[in-house]
Amino acid sequence: MSKVIVTVAPTGGMASKAQNPNLPTQPAEIAESVHKSWKAGAAIAALHARRPDDEATCNAEIYKDINRRVRERTDIIINNSTGGGSNGDMLLARPDGLFESNFEERLKGCDAGAEMATFDGMTFADVHGGREILVVTTPSRCEFLAKRMQERGIKPEWEVFGPTHILQDVTRLIEKGYDKPPYYINMVLGADKGFQGAMPYSHDILAAMIRLLPPQSIFCVSAIGPAQLPATTQAILLGGHVRVGLEDNNYYARGKLATNEMLVERTVRIIHELNMEHASPAEAREILGLPPVKI
Template structure:
């Protein structure tokens, strides 16, 4: 069991959730306020996406990310900032010509995927460690080995810690290859992503299997989606890991009751503390994860 837990809140994501809950933040101001709310409730890390303020759709505009990050930093709230670097890999095949990209495709190179990370220089950014059927549609999320190696090299150069998001065992296998190649600094930081169609399922057996393949000394967290969010949080703590909750992965507090990010963090905190563990502060999390500025 993990008695000292790093709790992350993923506050908005890029999914089609804005029409399902009024609590999903959209504008940079609202996303920053949600991050601050989560930090005050006990989250040591906030995982941030940006959304187009007009459409609510996920955006990779560096200006939007910069505004969000500046608002959080200028608030004086101590929290570790983790930016997504997962956008720019969406391929949707054209039904009329499957060899060609269809409407909604957003495929860019590694430097462009990291433009906002270079601009904002967060503590952490995500690194989705492989390709995946990400829905029941013709959309495929594509991250090839050359792209991932280049992204890992860039964030290593900038002093940004990559959060190695793994959606199945093959992703862990490739992440370990990058570690062996010296592209990932110790200790590596993994996020076991469970319940996403069509990656690893969200159950304890799957979490155990994925944990068993992690390299020695790795730090890891896990999350489930929807109704699996809190059960997977408890399982992660019991198995020695850290926890992620938030509206990116689940919009409900209870059946039929829409949540805020602060409420989800509070619920997770209650579970963790009832298990006999405690939440680490942002300063303690920086030290545990060997983040830039940990010595301060």
């Protein structure tokens, strides 16, 4: 069987140190956590940036600082977010009292020299921190973002939260030539009450979404909170890859706060117990068709 790529998502754009003091938010903290996760077996780092006040940003200079610190210590694949987060630079106040995700800010995630970037083509409305937030990624915005990645030589990590994202956005843009196979598609499941438009996790939902993927796709599964462990384990059994980390899940077990490396170590242990192997960054680059790097 092919090797399993383990992605660590150390920070995210929503969780806070108040929820988990182990959450890394500043460049040095993030680089240190990624280094520990790399030593534990992670091959990709899905990175979010934070301002000095810990609020979300896609500021390219902050991303460059994170990326430089990570690359000085590891050959892990660097994957910057274009999703941003739910506060800080990522929100625009509207006259009607609603808040809207800042699409222009999100684009800056492509401008820091990453090998990959998350392609977040979602459109949804949600409530976070007492604010009603609109995330509007229209078809033309999706195409603009895909073109930006293509121009910069960035491979998309296509993020999908449900079947419509696969059919409406990802498949359409792949068919228009904005990515080369293999297409790397990350399915985010398990969000409480449809948060961010995501589907709940179940065996049937995951299996159905896999069947909808375009030809020549390889898939990754990340899941929120307590769904992370069963969903990623099922993904391994179904021949996929996995993402773990504090972006998605604060806990190692009920009442026990996690660190990123704890979650990576457990995932790698499960892979080995299933008589499989985790991929090194060099092996993951070969699987994904990315050029090699040296440190």
